[in-house]
Amino acid sequence: MNPPLAYSLRRRLAWLLTGSVAAIWLLSALVVYQRAHDEADKLLDAQLTQVADTLLVIVAGGEVEHFVEELHEHRRNPVPIAFEVWHTEDGEARRLLTSPGHAGFEAGGSAGFSESLHQGEHWRLYAVQDDDAEYRVVVGQAHAAREGLAREIGVSLLAPAALALPLMALAVWWGVGRSLRPVNALAREVGTLDAQALAPLGESTALPNEIAPLRGALNALIRRVTEAFENERRFTADAAHELRTPLAALKVQAQVALRAQSSDHQQHALTQVIAGVDRMAHLVEQLLTLARVDPANQGNAPQPLEPAGIIAEVCADMQPQARRQAQSLVVDAAPGCPVTVTAAWLQIALRNLLDNALRYAGEGARIEVQLARSGDDCVITVADDGPGVAPALRSQLSARFVRGEVEEDGCGLGLSIVARIAALSHARLELGDGLPRADGGHGLAATLRFSSARDQA
Amino acid sequence: MRILLVEDDRMLGDGLQAGLTQAGYAVDWLRDGEAAVAALSTESFAAVVLDLGLPRRDGLSVLQWLRGRHDTTPVLILTARDQLEDKVRGLDLGADDYVLKPFDLDEIAARLRALVRRAHGRPEPLLSLGEIELNPASRSVTRAGQAVDLTPREFDLLHLLLENAERVLTRRTLEEQLYTWNDAVDSNALEVHIHHLRKKLGNDLIRTVRGVGYLASANPPPA
Numbered sequence: 073m074n075p076p077l078a079y080s081l082r083r084r085l086a087w088l089l090t091g092s093v094a095a096i097w098l099l100s101a102l103v104v105y106q107r108a109h110d111e112a113d114k115l116l117d118a119q120l121t122q123v124a125d126t127l128l129v130i131v132a133g134g135e136v137e138h139f140v141e142e143l144h145e146h147r148r149n150p151v152p153i154a155f156e157v158w159h160t161e162d163g164e165a166r167r168l169l170t171s172p173g174h175a176g177f178e179a180g181g182s183a184g185f186s187e188s189l190h191q192g193e194h195w196r197l198y199a200v201q202d203d204d205a206e207y208r209v210v211v212g213q214a215h216a217a218r219e220g221l222a223r224e225i226g227v228s229l230l231a232p233a234a235l236a237l238p239l240m241a242l243a244v245w246w247g248v249g250r251s252l253r254p255v256n257a258l259a260r261e262v263g264t265l266d267a268q269a270l271a272p273l274g275e276s277t278a279l280p281n282e283i284a285p286l287r288g289a290l291n292a293l294i295r296r297v298t299e300a301f302e303n304e305r306r307f308t309a310d311a312a313h314e315l316r317t318p319l320a321a322l323k324v325q326a327q328v329a330l331r332a333q334s335s336d337h338q339q340h341a342l343t344q345v346i347a348g349v350d351r352m353a354h355l356v357e358q359l360l361t362l363a364r365v366d367p368a369n370q371g372n373a374p375q376p377l378e379p380a381g382i383i384a385e386v387c388a389d390m391q392p393q394a395r396r397q398a399q400s401l402v403v404d405a406a407p408g409c410p411v412t413v414t415a416a417w418l419q420i421a422l423r424n425l426l427d428n429a430l431r432y433a434g435e436g437a438r439i440e441v442q443l444a445r446s447g448d449d450c451v452i453t454v455a456d457d458g459p460g461v462a463p464a465l466r467s468q469l470s471a472r473f474v475r476g477e478v479e480e481d482g483c484g485l486g487l488s489i490v491a492r493i494a495a496l497s498h499a500r501l502e503l504g505d506g507l508p509r510a511d512g513g514h515g516l517a518a519t520l521r522f523s524s525a526r527d528q529a
Numbered sequence: 530m531r532i533l534l535v536e537d538d539r540m541l542g543d544g545l546q547a548g549l550t551q552a553g554y555a556v557d558w559l560r561d562g563e564a565a566v567a568a569l570s571t572e573s574f575a576a577v578v579l580d581l582g583l584p585r586r587d588g589l590s591v592l593q594w595l596r597g598r599h600d601t602t603p604v605l606i607l608t609a610r611d612q613l614e615d616k617v618r619g620l621d622l623g624a625d626d627y628v629l630k631p632f633d634l635d636e637i638a639a640r641l642r643a644l645v646r647r648a649h650g651r652p653e654p655l656l657s658l659g660e661i662e663l664n665p666a667s668r669s670v671t672r673a674g675q676a677v678d679l680t681p682r683e684f685d686l687l688h689l690l691l692e693n694a695e696r697v698l699t700r701r702t703l704e705e706q707l708y709t710w711n712d713a714v715d716s717n718a719l720e721v722h723i724h725h726l727r728k729k730l731g732n733d734l735i736r737t738v739r740g741v742g743y744l745a746s747a748n749p750p751p752a
Contacts, residue, residue, distance in 0.1 A: 313609040313610060314609070316609035316629075316630040316631055317538050317541055317609050317630055318538075318540070318541075319630065319631040320541050320607075320609075320630035320631035320632060321538060321540035321541035321543075321544055322540075322631070323631045323632075323633070323634075324541060324544035324545055324548050324631075324632075324634050325540065325543070325544040325547075327544075327548055327633070327634040327635075328544050328547040328548045328551065328634070331548075331551050332547075332551070333551075337547065340547075341544065341547060344540055344543060344544060347540065348540050351540070475584075
C-alpha cells in the first residue's frame, strides 16, 4: 500500500480560495461584458440613426458647408461611421457623396437597420430617406470596430481583477498560515510529551473552536492511557507484594523445619512448605490467567454460543472436589439462551466462580449453578448456602487481591478474573444473596449477566 | 518472654509462631486487628509483632490505638509494602521497628531482643546481676564465669527477673509473661521453677516477697 500523499492545507486553501474567487470574478466579468456589449450596441445604433438623420437634414437643406464639420466631428468618433448620400432624380438613383476613404456600399437595401457584407467585413447599416424620397442617406459601422469598443470596456473591467488576484492569493496564503498557527503550536506541544510521564496538555491557552476539540480528544486519550498505564503499574506492584507474604511463609517454615527438635514439628513445617509452594503455584497460575484475559489474546471476535454445554463440562470437572468436601453441586442449565463470549473465557469464569463456592461455602454445603433467561438477558448464577459475604464487603471483592473474611486462604484474584472477563464480554458480575441457610441467613450468589446482542449494538 | 503475633496469613503465622517459640519466646498468635485490640487491652506482652494488612482492623489502626492509650509495648511491624511513605507512616505512628517480607527468622528474633532490651532502657545486650550473667541472644547463663544449664522455662523466668531487677514482679505478671494461652499451667509450676533456679544459682539471687511475688536483687535482703 502506498503511503497517502502528503499535502499542505495551506497551499490547498490558497489555491481553492484564489481559484474560486477568480472563477467567480471571470464569470461576473463575462456577464458585465455581455451587458456592456448590449448597451454599446444600443448606443451605437442610436448614434447611427442620429448621424443619418442629421445628414439627411443637411443634404436636403443644401447646407453642404455644415457637412464638412460633421465629417470632422465624426472622424473623432471611436467607432468611425461611414456614410453615403444618394440622390434620386427622374427615377434614377445616383450616389451623391461618400465619406472619405469609403468605397461605397452596395446599392439598394431597405430603410432602417440592416446587416451587410462589405469588402469582406460585417457592417451594420442604417438607411433613411426624406419624405419625397429624393435623398437617401446610408450610414454604417464595421462590426469589428464596434466589437473593439466592447472589448475595450471588457478589458478595462478585467484588468484590475488580474492585478488583484495575485494580491488576494498572497493575502489568503498569509491569512491561512496565520490561522493554522495554533495547529503547529499544538503539534509542538504534543511532540514534547514524555511517554513515561504523560500529562494532559495545558488547557489555559485559548484555541480556535475547530482545534479545541482535537486538544480535548487528545487529553481524553492521554488520561485514558495514563489510567491504563497506572493500573498496570499498580497491578505489577500489587502482584509483587502479594508474592512476598507466601515467600516469607515458605522461608519461615523451612527455617522452622531445619531447627525443629521433634520430628512431629519438622513434619508439620515441611507439610506447610509444600502447601506454601502449591499456594504460590496457584497464585502464579491466577496471575497468568489474569494476564491472558486480554482483548489482544482473544483472537477472533466471540460468536454467540450455548453456555449450557460449557456449564455442564466445568461442573463435571468440579464434582470430584465437591464430593471430597461432602458438598452437593446441582446444575440447572437448559439450552436456549445463547451468549456472546469467548468460550475459553466463559470456562475460566465459571471455574473461578465454582472454585470460590466450593472453597468458601464449607463442608456439606449446597451449590447450585443455574442458567436462565431474565428478560432479554442471559443469566448464569452460582449460588451457595455457605457463610455468605456481608453486603458492604461484596463490592470490594472483585478488586485484585481482596479476600473475604474467611478462614480459607485464596489468592484474592478469582473474582478479579471473572470481573475482567465480564467487562470484556459485555456482561456484568453481580454478587447477591445466595441460597437460604438453616439459620435464616443466606449464602453468596455470584451472577454473570450477559446482555442480549441487541443491547450491545 | 511473651509476645503477641498478629498475622492474618495462616501459613506465615503458623511458621512465625513455631519459629519464635523455638527462639524461646512464648508466642500468642491472633489473625485479625480487632482480636489484637481485645488482647492488648487486657493483657501485657513483652512485644508485639504486627502485620499491616489485617482483616477487620488494619495494623496501622491497631498501632495507633495502642499508642493512643500510652501503651509503650515495643511493636515490630511486618509488611509486604516497601514504599518509603508506608515505612515513614508506620514509624511515625509509633512503630519501633519495621521488617519487610520475606524476612529471616533469626533477624526477627534478634530485632525482638533488641526491642525488649531498649524498652527496658538497657543499651548493652547482656543482662547481669551480681555474679550472674545472661545472654538473651545465645540463651546462655553464667555464674561467676561458669556456664549454668537451665531449661527453657527456667531461662525465660530468669530473663524476666533480671530484666526487671530490683523490682517486685507479681505472680500474675510472671505467669502472663511466661505462658501463652495454649500452655496448660500448673498452679505451683512457678514455685517449682523458682526452686530450681535457686538451686542452680544460689539462694540469695531471687527473694520471695510474701503475698506479692518475687524479685531479683544483688543487695542482701534488709534485716
